[in-house]
Amino acid sequence: MHRYDTDPRFRALYEKIGNVASLEWRKEDAPRSECCTFVENPYLTPDGRLYPCVLCHADDYSVPGGLGKDLATAFAKGAPLWSSLLQTSLGRTDKIAECPGCPGKPVCAGGCMGRAWGSRGDFMAAEDRCELRRDIYRQSSPAF
Ligand code: SF4
Ligand code: SF4
Numbered sequence: 001m002h003r004y005d006t007d008p009r010f011r012a013l014y015e016k017i018g019n020v021a022s023l024e025w026r027k028e029d030a031p032r033s034e035c036c037t038f039v040e041n042p043y044l045t046p047d048g049r050l051y052p053c054v055l056c057h058a059d060d061y062s063v064p065g066g067l068g069k070d071l072a073t074a075f076a077k078g079a080p081l082w083s084s085l086l087q088t089s090l091g092r093t094d095k096i097a098e099c100p101g102c103p104g105k106p107v108c109a110g111g112c113m114g115r116a117w118g119s120r121g122d123f124m125a126a127e128d129r130c131e132l133r134r135d136i137y138r139q140s141s142p143a144f
Helices: 002-006 008-017 021-027 071-090 113-120 130-140
Strands: none
Touching: 002 008, 021 130, 071 113
16 A cells, blocks of 8 residues: 555556555445345355355355256245345444444445355454454545
């Protein structure tokens, strides 16, 4: 981040090919309107278990036994599960203890539920990068 702020050549190069989360977080300004998109990026394991997205690997919300079978059927089985998971995801930002007062709340909105599950085993926990994100939002927020 320091290099990005102080080195114009580095910054120009980064703008062409860079994609570093901590730098991208600082650029976000649009409120996060959508929640988890799930089946736009489904994840199928080598043994045929279908998860709703690449990062949310909660077995209770997956469809096993999809190998060699009709994928549409697996999606149809998963749809009600993922619909209920979506409702959980929508409530995260109001329930995560760390979020009130965070200057990044409008754009982060609780972060990634899959990362929260993977790192803490809790859909309602802040995601594992929360502390880092909060620091960056604080530094980028003149009002904070
Ligand atoms: S769990 Fe994370 S990766 Fe999956 S859809 Fe939600 S925000 Fe995206
Ligand atoms: S950075 Fe942490 S506290 Fe801030 S909105 Fe995201 S999850 Fe909530």
